[in-house]
Amino acid sequence: MKNSYFxxxxxxxxxxxxxxxxxxxxxxxxDRYLLPWPDEKGAYSLQYVPIHxxxxxxxxxxDVAHMSVNPSIRGDSYRAEDPKARLAKISEGKYVPExxxxxALYTVYAHTERLQELERQLGLQDLIPYPRKIGVExxxxxxxxxxxxxxxxxxxxxxxxxxxxxxNKLSTAFNAGLIAHEHFHxxxxxxxxxxxxxxxxxxxxxxxxxxxxxxxALKIHRSNLFYLRAYNEGLADLWANIYxxxxxxxxxxxxxxxxxxxxxxxxGRSLYKYQNKKMKAYxxxxxxLSKKEKYQPGAEAYRHGFHIAYLLRSKMLRDLNVKLxxxxxxxxxxxxxxxxxxxxxxxxxxxxxxxxxxxDENDILPLIYEQDNKEDCKxxxxxxPDYLQFLSHCYRNFPDLEExxxxxxxxxxxxxxxxxxQDKKEGI
Amino acid sequence: MRxxxxxxxxxxxxxxxxxxxxxxxxxxxxxxxxxxxxxDFDSRTRLFGGYHRENKEKFLLTYVYNQASTTTGxxxxxxxxxxxxxxxxxxxxxxxxxxxFVFLGGGLGLTWSDIDTRLGSSSVEETSExxxxxxxxxxxxxxxxANRFWYATEISLRYAETYSMQPALEFSVxxxxxxxx
Numbered sequence: 001m002k003n004s005y006f007x008x009x010x011x012x013x014x015x016x017x018x019x020x021x022x023x024x025x026x027x028x029x030x031d032r033y034l035l036p037w038p039d040e041k042g043a044y045s046l047q048y049v050p051i052h053x054x055x056x057x058x059x060x061x062x063d064v065a066h067m068s069v070n071p072s073i074r075g076d077s078y079r080a081e082d083p084k085a086r087l088a089k090i091s092e093g094k095y096v097p098e099x100x101x102x103x104a105l106y107t108v109y110a111h112t113e114r115l116q117e118l119e120r121q122l123g124l125q126d127l128i129p130y131p132r133k134i135g136v137e138x139x140x141x142x143x144x145x146x147x148x149x150x151x152x153x154x155x156x157x158x159x160x161x162x163x164x165x166x167x168n169k170l171s172t173a174f175n176a177g178l179i180a181h182e183h184f185h186x187x188x189x190x191x192x193x194x195x196x197x198x199x200x201x202x203x204x205x206x207x208x209x210x211x212x213x214x215x216x217a218l219k220i221h222r223s224n225l226f227y228l229r230a231y232n233e234g235l236a237d238l239w240a241n242i243y244x245x246x247x248x249x250x251x252x253x254x255x256x257x258x259x260x261x262x263x264x265x266x267x268g269r270s271l272y273k274y275q276n277k278k279m280k281a282y283x284x285x286x287x288x289l290s291k292k293e294k295y296q297p298g299a300e301a302y303r304h305g306f307h308i309a310y311l312l313r314s315k316m317l318r319d320l321n322v323k324l325x326x327x328x329x330x331x332x333x334x335x336x337x338x339x340x341x342x343x344x345x346x347x348x349x350x351x352x353x354x355x356x357x358x359x360d361e362n363d364i365l366p367l368i369y370e371q372d373n374k375e376d377c378k379x380x381x382x383x384x385p386d387y388l389q390f391l392s393h394c395y396r397n398f399p400d401l402e403e404x405x406x407x408x409x410x411x412x413x414x415x416x417x418x419x420x421x422q423d424k425k426e427g428i
Numbered sequence: 429m430r431x432x433x434x435x436x437x438x439x440x441x442x443x444x445x446x447x448x449x450x451x452x453x454x455x456x457x458x459x460x461x462x463x464x465x466x467x468d469f470d471s472r473t474r475l476f477g478g479y480h481r482e483n484k485e486k487f488l489l490t491y492v493y494n495q496a497s498t499t500t501g502x503x504x505x506x507x508x509x510x511x512x513x514x515x516x517x518x519x520x521x522x523x524x525x526x527x528x529f530v531f532l533g534g535g536l537g538l539t540w541s542d543i544d545t546r547l548g549s550s551s552v553e554e555t556s557e558x559x560x561x562x563x564x565x566x567x568x569x570x571x572x573x574a575n576r577f578w579y580a581t582e583i584s585l586r587y588a589e590t591y592s593m594q595p596a597l598e599f600s601v602x603x604x605x606x607x608x609x
Contacts, residue, residue, distance in 0.1 A: 034554070036503060036547045045550035059464075069463030081464035088507075088541045088556035096543045096554050098507045100500035101462040137463075171501040253501075 027054040027062075033087075034096040035107045036174040042246040044170055048094060049110050057095075060085050060105045064113045064131055067105045071135040071161070078157045080135060104136040104173040108162065111179040115243065119187070121334055122341055128158075128190045132183075135161040136173045149254060151178050153185030155193060160186065170252045177240035177249020184239035188232045191341075192348045200224050200355040220358035226301055227359035231347060234305025235340065238313055241265045242336045245329070263306050265313060304361070311384055312343060312368050318379070343367065362389045374398050447575065449486070450477040453582070453603035459596050470494065474600070478515075480607070483529065483571075486517035490535070506544040513537030513561060528570055535563035539588050559589040567603070578605035 032048035039045060053063040059082040060067035068080035085105055086098040097103040112132055119125060140147040140163040148166045153159075160182050165171040172178050200221055240249050247265040316339045317324070324332045346367050354363055365387055369376040377394035380387055381401060395402045453476075456469040478488035492511040497504065517533035541556045565584035572579050580603040587595040 034545060034552060044547060046545055046547050046552045081466075083464045084460045084462055086462060086507075088543055088554070089559070090554045090556055096545065096552075096556070098505065098541065098543060099462060099496070099498040100503050100505055101498070103503060103505070104500065105462075165501050167501060169501050171503060174501070174503065 027051075027057050028093060029053070031093045031095060033106050033110070035103060035110060036170065037107075037110075038176050038244060038246070040245075042244060042249075042252075044174070044252070051106070051110050051113060053113055054109070057087060058085050059083060060109055062109065062113075062131065064116050065109050065134050066131045067109055068133075068135045069101055069105070070138050071133075071159075073135075073138075073154070073157070073159065073161070076156065078133065078154075078159050080133065100171075101137055104162070104171065107174050108134055108136060108179055111176055112183060115180060115183045118243070118334070118337055122338055124187075124341065128186045132186070133157075133159045135159065137165075138163050140164075151182040153182050153189070155185070155189040158186065158189070165253075167253070167255055169254070172253050175249060175253045177244045177246060178253060180240040180243035181236040181249070184236040185232060187239070187341075188235065188344070191344050192351065193228065193232070195348075196228075196351055197355060220356070223358040223360065224355050227304075227361075227363070228351070229301040230305035231308060231364070232305065233302045234307070234309035235312070235344070237263055237306055238265075238309040238340060239337075241313070242333055242340065245333070262303055265310065307384070308364055308368075311365065311380070312340070314379060314383060315368050315376070316340070318375075361387070365390045372397050374401070377401055447480050447607050447609050448478070449480055449488075449578075449605050449607045451603065451605040452476070453580075453600040455492075455598050455600045457586075457596050457598045470496070472598075476515075484519045486515070486531065486533075488515040488517065489513070490515060490537075502548045504546045506546075508542040508544075509539060510541070511537065511539040511561060513563060515563075515565070517565075517567060526571075528568065531565075531567040531569060533563075533565040533567060533584075535561070535565065535584075535586075537561050537563075561586060561588045563587070563598075569605070575607055575609075578607065579603070580605065 029052040030050045031054070032050050034046055035049045036044050037047040037049050039047075051062075054060070055062045061082070066080070067083060069083050071078060071080035073079075083101075083105060085102040087095045087102060088098055090096055097106060112134065116125075116130060119127060138161040140150065140152065140161065148164050149172055150163045151172055152161050152163070154161070162173040162178075162182075165173065241247065248263065250263055316336060320332075320335050320339060323335055327335060347364075350363060350367055351359070365380070365384075369380050369390070371377065371390060371393040374397075377391070377398055378401065380390055381394065385391070453474045455472045455474055457472055458467055459470055460466070461468050472492050472494045474490050474492045476488045476490040478486060480486040490511075490513045492509075494509045494511075496507045496509075498507075499505075513535040514537055515533050515535040517531040519529055520532050521530040522528065537560075538558045539561045540558045542553070543556065544553045545551065563584050563586040565582050567580050567582040569578050569580040571577075580600075582600040582603055584598045584600070585595060586598055
């Protein structure tokens with residue numbers, strides 16, 4: 001009888017020891033994972049994608065990001081549980097996610113790794129903190145309304161989240177452009193927004209001076225909020241365009257009514273045909289300035305921001321034309337990313353100088369185009385003929401430019417700076 | 429696989445008062461969810477067959493087939509898992525009327541998955557490597573018809589070498605044995 005117990009115990013203990021001996025393998029650099037991935041033409045298919053920096057496969061933790069599923073975010077608090085990713089090992093170094101949530105965790109991680117590498121090549125490895133905190137399938141509610149099919153960057157928490165996806169297209173967490181767009185917001189926050197004087201923008205209204213909240217100052221505050229949001233969103237679209245090489249990325253994931261058709265980098269387009277919408281944007285802007293309640297910039301900021309990003313891209317392609325022609329696709333991407341980062345430094349300087357007076361549309365264009373450069377003036381006249389203040393300088397410098405078709409005057413109220421910069425008035 | 433059958437055959441060949449048994453059980457596998465720190469039950473049906481000696485020892489070969497499907501937008505993943513285990517059960521308690529028996533069991537085997545991933549018109553079908561599974565169980569058995577039909581409930585703890593399902597508790601409220609000589 002004693003022997004019988006001995007053998008039964010042995011039958012349990014021995015296999016246990018065998019299994020313990022086969023300890024789980026740590027991830028190796030270059031292990032490949034089956035993920036939805038874009039090809040050269042931007043079409044998505046299932047591909048084995050290498051990941052180099054992963055430290056824990058189940059938690060999806062590595063040097064680049066600590067991933068989570070539906071983290072809890074309330075006010076200033078962020079609480080995330082370690083996920084338990086489900087993967088099947090197909091062969092040495094080859095893995096397949098066993099569910100779509102695991103696919104989302106790994107796809108965002110893989111793109112973030114490539115975006116970090118882009119920063120490293122630009123010498124910006126210390127600009128934004130790594131590992132990034134990123135959540136997928138987040139149950140987002142804004143003012144009680146569900147906000148599915150979207151991505152968000154929360155600057156104060158330095159967290160990126162992707163909300164649940166409820167459409168039948170490419171999930172936002174699989175969309176390379178959308179991931180690059182959200183990642184750029186972290187770059188913009190750390191390079192541009194973070195150090196700006198918060199009393200002139202709505203980044204932190206809690207500590208705002210009472211004086212600043214007076215009506216006139218509030219106008220400045222709201223105007224700054226509008227343009228900062230616009231630049232951030234527009235340049236994020238440009239970053240996505242550089243990362244993916246695609247002119248449009250939203251239409252792969254969003255339904256027609258949420259896919260803003262104006263966010264299209266297709267070259268050679270004239271922005272003139274969007275004049276009416278642009279006018280609408282400025283009317284919205286004026287309306288915003290008259291509101292006493294807290295303003296949510298909304299879609300008009302995206303429209304204006306894309307306008308600026310398109311103008312910057314046109315200039316960038318012209319400036320880098322020769323270099324890009326001689327470059328590989330990857331080094332071309334690097335050149336363009338460097339161009340945008342250099343622009344961000346110029347933008348930060350301008351914002352620091354002008355925030356106190358309130359931003360307006362005329363602040364940004366001189367950072368991109370030169371009014372005493374005839375080629376620049378021609379380009380602006382062709383693709384953005386309603387930037388009247390900029391063009392009026394051009395016509396003064398190059399009178400022959402006016403001989404062609406005269407752009408229509410846009411009768412909208414804009415805030416103009418006066419020389420001493422202390423006062424502003426509304427004009428036509 | 430072949431080795432398992434050889435082991436069972438040798439055990440059967442060398443025994444006296446032997447009987448065969450087979451059956452099925454409806455199981456619930458308690459697993460940690462992908463989001464972490466939360467659990468859900470995965471229903472599985474287990475089929476088994478084997479051999480017992482005087483209701484004191486049992487040798488079973490069990491097979492579990494389970495399908496799970498997840499969809500997000502245009503991505504769909506069908507995960508079909510298979511699990512084949514060899515179990516040894518030892519009776520550790522019986523009441524004086526011999527109406528209740530308690531068994532302690534240990535299992536060792538393999539698990540693998542067939543994963544069919546589809547993204548629009550792009551699809552990839554893969555079969556994972558076979559990986560080891562270790563399990564331990566406590567079973568409460570009640571003969572309904574002596575030497576013909578038993579009912580049992582079981583709780584087991586399983587540990588798979590794979591990147592999923594480890595470690596996991598499995599409950600079997602309905603487990604049926606059919607016996608013959």
